[in-house]
Amino acid sequence: MASPPLNVAIIGAGLSGLSLALALHQQGISCVLYERNSAPLNIGGAVMLSPNALKVLEALLVYSRIKTKGYNFETLEYRDVDGRLLEVYEFGGEEKYGYKALRIYRTALIEELMVMLREKGVNIVFGKKFVKVLEETDEGVSWEFADGTRETAGLLVGTDGIHSAVRKYLYPDLKPTFAGGMGVTAAVPTEQLKLPLGYHIPVTISTPHGSFVIAPQEFNGLEVLIGKQKRVAKGHDRAGWDAISADKEALVKFLQQDTEHFPELVQNAVSSIPHGKINVWPFYIVPKLERWTSEKRRVIILGDGAHAIPPSAGQGINQAFEDIYIFALLLGQVGRVDMQDALKFWQEYRQQRIEKVMELNAQIEFRRMTEEEKAKMPAGSMKEIELSWLYKPNLKAEVDSWIAARTKLTA
Ligand SMILES: Cc1cc2nc3c(=O)[nH]c(=O)nc-3n(C[C@H](O)[C@H](O)[C@H](O)COP(=O)(O)OP(=O)(O)OC[C@H]3O[C@@H](n4cnc5c(N)ncnc54)[C@H](O)[C@@H]3O)c2cc1C
Missing domain, CATH: 3.30.9.30 (D-Amino Acid Oxidase; Chain A, domain 2)
Structure with a gap:
């Protein structure tokens, strides 16, 4: 059985990278973050966090610190020009899903994550642009930064966004598709x-x-x-x-x-x-990828770099929070379970949820079409939207039951 990785390097201090560092710290795994800019990238504006992500942020002890820094709400209404109600879409629900949705400025969220990482002594190195992987072995990986310096780690995780440079190691020719x-x-x-x-x-x-x-x-x-x-x-x-x-x-x-x-x-x-x-x-979207890990599984991509999706259901960053949480929980169990197996489970589990989000996106897009556009769609295109699977996953229980099954198998 593979021994646990000693250290993790994270490329990109966006929301995926910062939250991943926090989740790894919670699992007792040491990590260093490298960010190409001299400060966190501020893409601007606010993001909408739904109950599935808020449950992750609660487990990371972030939620109570950000809840009052944004707007808490439950539903979005669709109305026509005369004010007639067409549909009500749930973004959250305290009773139904455990959390109201939270619309929060990206900078406020980043700032809080940075404060928490500082409190825990996690190192973030700014002004370090990852360029390429130099070598990957069964034990670890080495890579180069734009300033010519080199580093090594047990695992290299690319959280460097939709145009990920780390992804190039896995898919040298892949370019995100313009939607x-x-x-x-x-x-x-x-x-x-x-x-x-x-x-x-x-x-x-x-x-x-x-x-x-x-x-x-x-x-x-x-x-x-x-x-x-x-x-x-x-x-x-x-x-x-x-x-x-x-x-x-x-x-x-x-x-x-x-x-x-x-x-x-x-x-x-x-x-x-x-x-x-x-x-x-x-x-932009990243098409479905066969692997989010290299063959030796020492280089990993997640967040937008692995699965950037259309914005219709507002799930972009919410899905990234699911990625990082399950990933860290599994990594914390390496030693009890094999890393290769754990990462395989991680991607399969996460990928099937991304696919369901894509189906949901299509349903939402259908509702935004004009009557003329709808008429051109195949019969039965409109399906009822049900959101419990999205907003109420028990990610920790999923991981625990997978680990229990694996350890029984290998006992
Ligand atoms: C205007 C706007 C509004 C949005 N609103 C929403 C919303 O409401 N809800 C939602 O769910 N999603 C929203 N999204 C999408 C969401 O922002 C992304 O899903 C999310 O930012 C992905 O996070 P990430 O950490 O994976 O990547 P990013 O946020 O792109 O972060 C990547 C980080 O990696 C760094 N980096 C890149 N290359 C390198 C390199 N070579 N070396 C070192 N560092 C590197 C970047 O500087 C950056 O800090 C929005 C996007 C935009 C642009």
Whole structure:
């Protein structure tokens, strides 16, 4: 049976990397984080955390520290232009799923994770850009940084995002697929909307001219995210997306376009948009990968690098939290179980959940289609949405029962 890895190197101090470091620390596994930037990357805006991720963050003792730093809510309503309720989508539910959903600024979450890692003495090295793996053996791996320095570790985990450099070691030619669109979002004061009394937000207002999203953020809900999706014919390189993000006037114009076809509250929402609060989210996906680990299983990818998914169900980062938690629980048991087996179980379990999220995304996308588009879809495309499998997994129990079965088998 393989002996436990002595140390883990994590490439990328985004939400996956930071939370993974915390989860490994909880399992008594030492790790070092390497981040290419001189500070954590702030992609901007807020993220929506659903009960499956919040349960992970509770197990990592993060939840109680962030709960009051964002907006807690349960449902998103879909309404038509006349305010008629089309559907209610659950993002969380205290009674049903154990947690309300939490919309929190990415920076607030990153900051808290950083504070916790500092408290535990976990080392984060900034300004270290991973370039390539040099050698992988049965015992460990060595790699090089852009400044020419080299390092070794028992395991190398790439949490370096959708355009992962670590992934190149596993899939040298793979490029994420552009999904044909981008989200353009901004944040404005809630009072600017002049919401009719009792009007529920978050809301997605669907019209034949597209959909407009409004979602409160900040603990007291005094600010809202507003946003629309834009179809884009082809993807761009980093410089191209940076140029699109930098052209704030064009983005404001896009958000203000066609608002005469929307209710007055949308016109109010876009009446004044601070440039500093506009974000662009180009939609890329990583196709289903056969392996998230190298053959010797000393190089691993997770989070967006392994399975970036479309944004429809808001599960991108939530799925990454599931990855890191199960991964750390399993790694903590290496010695009792074989690492190769544990990582195989990890990927299979995680992959089947990602596939179910993809099916859910398709259902949500179907609901956003115009009547004309829906008519072109095969009969039976619309299915009822049920979310308990997504929001109420018992990840720890899944791992425990797998370990119990394995240790019985090998006893
Ligand atoms: C505007 C926007 C809004 C979003 N909103 C939501 C949302 O509401 N809900 C949701 O679930 N998801 C959302 N997403 C998606 C979500 O942000 C991603 O799923 C999530 O950030 C993935 O986390 P990650 O840690 O795997 O990767 P990333 O967040 O991309 O972090 C990767 C880190 O690795 C570092 N890095 C990269 N290359 C190297 C290298 N070679 N060497 C060293 N370090 C490196 C990067 O600098 C970065 O710090 C949003 C994305 C965007 C862009």
